[in-house]
Amino acid sequence: MGTIDGLAQGFSIILTWQNLYFCLIGSLVGTLIGVLPGIGPLAALSLLLPITFQMPAVAGIAMLAAIFYGAMYGGSTTAVLINIPGEAASVVTSLDGYRMAQNGRAGAALGMAALGSFIAGTISLVALSFFSPLLTSVALRFGPAENFGIMMLGLVSTIFMVQGSTVKGVQMIALGLLVSCIGMDVVDGQERFTFGSVDLTNGFDLTAIVIGLFGVSEILLNMEQVATGERVKTSIRGLWPTVQDWRDSWLPILRGTGIGFVFGVLPGGGPVTASFVSYAAEKRIARQPERFGKGAIEGVAGPESANNAAVAGSMIPLLSLGLPSNAVTALLLGAFIIQGVQPGPMMMVQRPDLFWGVIASMYVGNVILLVLNLPLVGLWVQLLRVPYTILFPLVLLLSVVGAYSVNGNSFDIWVMIGFGVVGYILKKNDYELSPFVLAVVLGPLLEQSLRQSLIMSPDGAMIFARSPIAATALGVTAALVGMLLVKEHNSRRGETLT
Amino acid sequence: MRRWHLGLNTFWLLLGLGVVALSLRMPVLGPSGPGGGFLPLILGGLLTASSLTLLLQPVRTVSPDADTEWPDRGGLRRIGAVVAALVAFPILMPSLGFLLTSLAVMLCLLPAIARRHWLANVALSVAASGGIYLVFARLLGLNLPRGPWGF
Numbered sequence: 001m002g003t004i005d006g007l008a009q010g011f012s013i014i015l016t017w018q019n020l021y022f023c024l025i026g027s028l029v030g031t032l033i034g035v036l037p038g039i040g041p042l043a044a045l046s047l048l049l050p051i052t053f054q055m056p057a058v059a060g061i062a063m064l065a066a067i068f069y070g071a072m073y074g075g076s077t078t079a080v081l082i083n084i085p086g087e088a089a090s091v092v093t094s095l096d097g098y099r100m101a102q103n104g105r106a107g108a109a110l111g112m113a114a115l116g117s118f119i120a121g122t123i124s125l126v127a128l129s130f131f132s133p134l135l136t137s138v139a140l141r142f143g144p145a146e147n148f149g150i151m152m153l154g155l156v157s158t159i160f161m162v163q164g165s166t167v168k169g170v171q172m173i174a175l176g177l178l179v180s181c182i183g184m185d186v187v188d189g190q191e192r193f194t195f196g197s198v199d200l201t202n203g204f205d206l207t208a209i210v211i212g213l214f215g216v217s218e219i220l221l222n223m224e225q226v227a228t229g230e231r232v233k234t235s236i237r238g239l240w241p242t243v244q245d246w247r248d249s250w251l252p253i254l255r256g257t258g259i260g261f262v263f264g265v266l267p268g269g270g271p272v273t274a275s276f277v278s279y280a281a282e283k284r285i286a287r288q289p290e291r292f293g294k295g296a297i298e299g300v301a302g303p304e305s306a307n308n309a310a311v312a313g314s315m316i317p318l319l320s321l322g323l324p325s326n327a328v329t330a331l332l333l334g335a336f337i338i339q340g341v342q343p344g345p346m347m348m349v350q351r352p353d354l355f356w357g358v359i360a361s362m363y364v365g366n367v368i369l370l371v372l373n374l375p376l377v378g379l380w381v382q383l384l385r386v387p388y389t390i391l392f393p394l395v396l397l398l399s400v401v402g403a404y405s406v407n408g409n410s411f412d413i414w415v416m417i418g419f420g421v422v423g424y425i426l427k428k429n430d431y432e433l434s435p436f437v438l439a440v441v442l443g444p445l446l447e448q449s450l451r452q453s454l455i456m457s458p459d460g461a462m463i464f465a466r467s468p469i470a471a472t473a474l475g476v477t478a479a480l481v482g483m484l485l486v487k488e489h490n491s492r493r494g495e496t497l498t
Numbered sequence: 499m500r501r502w503h504l505g506l507n508t509f510w511l512l513l514g515l516g517v518v519a520l521s522l523r524m525p526v527l528g529p530s531g532p533g534g535g536f537l538p539l540i541l542g543g544l545l546t547a548s549s550l551t552l553l554l555q556p557v558r559t560v561s562p563d564a565d566t567e568w569p570d571r572g573g574l575r576r577i578g579a580v581v582a583a584l585v586a587f588p589i590l591m592p593s594l595g596f597l598l599t600s601l602a603v604m605l606c607l608l609p610a611i612a613r614r615h616w617l618a619n620v621a622l623s624v625a626a627s628g629g630i631y632l633v634f635a636r637l638l639g640l641n642l643p644r645g646p647w648g649f
Contacts (some may be wrong), residue, residue, distance in 0.1 A: 051638055078556045167548050171510055172642050178517060185534040192534055193520065216584065221578040224569035226612055238566065389612040393626040396580065397600055401630060402634075405640045409590035417584045424577075426566070429502050447537045457529035 003129050006352060007187040010360030013353055016057050019059050023361050025062035027368045029072015034086045035078055035380045039395060041071040041087060042437075043218055045331050046210040047398045049338070050405040055355050062361035069121065071309040072271055073369045076113040076304050077380050080106055089271035089307040092279040096292060097301030103295050111239035112249055112297055113304040114373050115395040120305030121366040124312035127261055129359055132348075135320040136317050137346040142321075144227050144456070145463050146451035149473030150267070154323055156477045157268030158435040159484060166488040176436040179204055180443020184325070187451050199411040206314065206334045208412040209419050210401040215399045216420025222388055223426065232494040239374050241297070249301035252282050256305030264313020267436075269316075270326035271307035272314060277307035288451055312362065318343055319355060323442070327434040338406075343378050504553070511549040518541030518617025528633040597637065600627035 013019065013073040022341040044067055052060030064364035075090030080097035093113065100109040119243030142150075159169030182193045242248070256278040282302040283292045292299050317323045322344025324330035336343045341351055348355045403416035423433060457463035464470045517538055525533030569577065583603045590599040606625035609616070631649075634640045 050640060051634075054639060138536075163559055165552075167551055170548045171545060174541045174548065175510075178541050178545070181538050181541070188534060190534045192524065192526070192538065193517075207544075219580055220577050222574040223580055223611070226576070312538075321541065366523075387612075389608075389614075390622060392611075392628065393604055393608065393622060395632040396583070399599070400584070401634050401640065404587075404633070405642065408641055412590060413584070413588040413591075417581065420584070421581060425502075425506075427504060450537065451532050 003133055006356040007129055007360060008258075009352060010356030010358075013058055013227050014062065014356040014360045018056075018363065019062060019357070019361065021053065022059040022063040023066050023365050024368055026066025027070045027365050027372065030067040030072075031074035031373060031376075032383065033367065034066070034071035034074020034090075035383060036078075036391070037078060037084050037086055039218060040106075040214065040339075041328055042210065042331060043395075044213040045328060047215055047395070047402045048208055048337055049207050049331070050402050052335060053338060053405075055302050057336075057341060057351075058357040058361070059336060060339060061326070061332070061354065061358050062365070064332055065315070065362060066333070066365040066368075067356060068300045068364060069308060070369060072304075072307045072311060073114060073117050074380065075307075076117075076300070077110065077377060078384060080109045080300070081114065082384065085121065089275045090304075091272075092275050092303045093300055095239070095279070095356065096294070096379070099293065099295035100297065100300065105295065107239045108241045108297065109300050111374065111376055112241045112245060114239075114370060115241070115251065116256065116301045116305040118251050118255045118366055120260060120309040120368040121312060122255050122363065123254075124261045124264070125359065125362055126307040128312045128316055128362075132316050132320045132355075132359070135316060136345045136348045141323050142345070142469070143467070144449040144452040145467045145470040147323075148446065149373055149464060149467070149470035149477070150321065150323060150451055151449065152269030153323060153473045153480075154317075155435070155439060155442060156484075157482050158438055159324075160268060160480050163230050164430055164432055166484040169484075171442075172431060172433070173439045173479065176439025177210070177443045177446070179436075180440050181447070183368050186444045187206070199409070204415050204419075204440075205406050205412050206331075206404075206440060207406045208415040208438060210331055210334075211399050211402050212416040213423035213437065215395065215402070215429060216416060217423030217448045219392055219395055219399075220390065220420065220424040225387055226387075226409050229275040247369065247480055252278075252298040252302035253305045255281060255285075256302040259302075260306035260309025261313040264310035264375050265325070267317065267323070267325045269314070270328070271310040274306040274310035274313075275303035278302040283344040285375045308366075315359075315362070318360070319347065319439075320345065321458045322347070322445075327437040328436050329422055338352050342441060347419050395477025507549045507552045509536040512543050512554065514547075514549060515543030518546065520644055528603040576611055579607055591643045593645070595647075595649060597627060597631045597649050598645045600630065 012397070013024065028049065029044060031229060033039050033041065045064055048064070048067065054066060055063070071087055074087055076093045076097065077086065079085040079090040079094035080101050082097040083094050084093045085094050097113065100106065120148065124286045155173050159166055159173065180203065181494040183191070183201055185192055191201060259278045259281060260271070260274040263269035263277060264271070279299060281300060282298045283289050286292065286298065287298070312314070314325050314329050315327045317335060318329045322342060324333045333343060341354060399416060400413060403412045404410065406412060426433060453463050464474055521535040521539035521542055524534040524538070525537030526539055527533065539557060583606070586603050587637045590602070594602070601623055604627055605620065608619040608623060631642070
């Protein structure tokens with residue numbers, strides 16, 4: 001099936017009242033959690049995952065995807081108006097967006113953020129629609145050796161993309177993979193690390209782990225200080241940017257789209273990295289870089305476009321290869337599996353309705369967000385006045401419901417509490433949690449590919465050298481490890497000298 | 499941070515060594531290829547080696563910034579209260595059901611978190627637990643545990 005036919009099928013599926021309704025709900029919830037600091041897309045996705053069990057696969061996944069890109073739209077609102085990014089991918093938006101608001105140009109900043117996001121989202125969706133089937137046709141020829149190489153590259157790239165210590169990143173990946181080893185062995189069915197517990201036979205549940213790490217630990221962090229609601233004093237006028245704003249912004253939007261798309265596709269990349277790279281690029285290219293940080297509209301247009309383009313980009317490895325490139329798409333992979341669908345090259349052949357339905361839903365979601373977002377800015381701002389002490393009981397109860405209802409089992413609540421406390425301690429000690437989540441999700445696939453490759457190989461590890469794709473991926477992985485070690489060594493030397 | 503750095507890495511080190519010891523009891527390399535202990539053995543070794551690297555690095559490079567900022571006594575009390583509230587769920591829910599447990603937990607937890615009029619806390623507890631129950635158990639049909647009175 002060609003891309004145009006596929007998209008036509010996708011739109012015919014998504015343009016029903018039921019699917020549009022769930023797409024709308026996802027967009028609204030996404031914007032809401034993007035606006036509210038203290039709850040990110042990962043926590044929201046994991047909390048709402050159980051709702052999708054009862055829904056048809058297309059509606060469920062379309063809603064979860066809408067939460068992901070909706071959060072990118074919503075995050076900019078608080079970044080611009082009160083200098084508090086609603087989520088990590090809008091951190092750089094606050095640098096110039098908030099200064100614009102202080103200069104009385106909040107409307108233009110919000111308008112450009114929304115329009116840039118829409119343009120970037122749409123362009124990168126077109127790229128996704130054409131690029132994904134191509135990659136799928138290549139991926140159909142992948143065997144276990146190729147899969148292993150690409151997954152190793154994905155895991156190591158996560159350490160490369162995140163801030164902080166390389167060794168801590170390695171520890172997180174090792175721990176994540178070890179957690180995925182608990183329970184029944186994927187190859188020969190033998191129980192591992194279960195210590196005779198029946199509850200551990202199937203290992204720890206991914207949803208309970210993620211709700212603990214990103215939902216409960218966030219509640220605990222927010223409990224350190226009980227803040228009251230923020231008062232927004234900025235008045236918002238004129239959401240449509242001026243001709244001069246467009247003149248300044250159209251190139252940053254296009255560059256942001258390109259950067260975002262590439263960083264979305266790259267393993268370990270995602271909206272957060274994309275927005276930072278776009279800001280750095282705009283500042284470097286600018287004729288007057290000193291304007292940045294003082295209210296330059298390019299500093300809003302570029303990163304906001306980049307984080308939306310990255311969402312579409314990161315759907316490519318998920319839909320075509322079945323490999324998530326960041327923690328949010330890892331959770332989406334979990335959602336597909338719970339629906340009984342294994343994303344990957346076979347999905348386009350076996351479930352074209354789901355493949356094209358999800359892509360079409362993202363086109364529709366982008367339009368919904370543009371139409372809803374700008375007129376509703378005032379409403380979102382009002383929500384910021386709700387103190388966290390009123391919101392957290394809902395988040396806490398949602399966490400319990402989310403963890404319990406996956407398997408209808410109280411044991412998963414214990415798992416959630418355990419990972420919540422561990423997540424809190426790790427965050428306080430500067431550990432990054434996304435490599436851990438990615439490792440937990442990829443663990444079973446990685447082990448299966450590694451062992452299958454070695455079992456079918458007559459000469460051991462040479463199977464990886466014989467496949468050009470596996471050899472290239474593992475070669476790049478080795479180069480990245482080398483670069484990381486040099487970086488770690490240099491930074492330690494620097495610290496010792498100072 | 500230094501104390502926590504040492505504590506965490508000692509824990510990872512012991513965990514890594516434990517994993518290595520347990521993996522060696524499983525089939526690691528058999529005639530038909532690697533067994534169930536193969537990957538855990540590598541991972542246990544990696545965890546041990548990485549923890550040793552961090553433990554053995556000069557102490558002054560451990561913490562370039564100030565110590566980890568832990569919350570004050572009030573913050574720790576609130577965190578403790580939230581964890582205790584969460585622990586109450588798996589213990590009470592099988593016998594009391596979701597609705598009663600969440601109502602009881604919220605009634606005890608909210609006064610410990612923020613100072614409000616007691617009526618406001620009761621109203622918030624009823625609204626939060628009732629609202630979540632209504633949406634998830636009634637509207638969405640999720641199978642939440644029921645208490646002795648059928649809800």
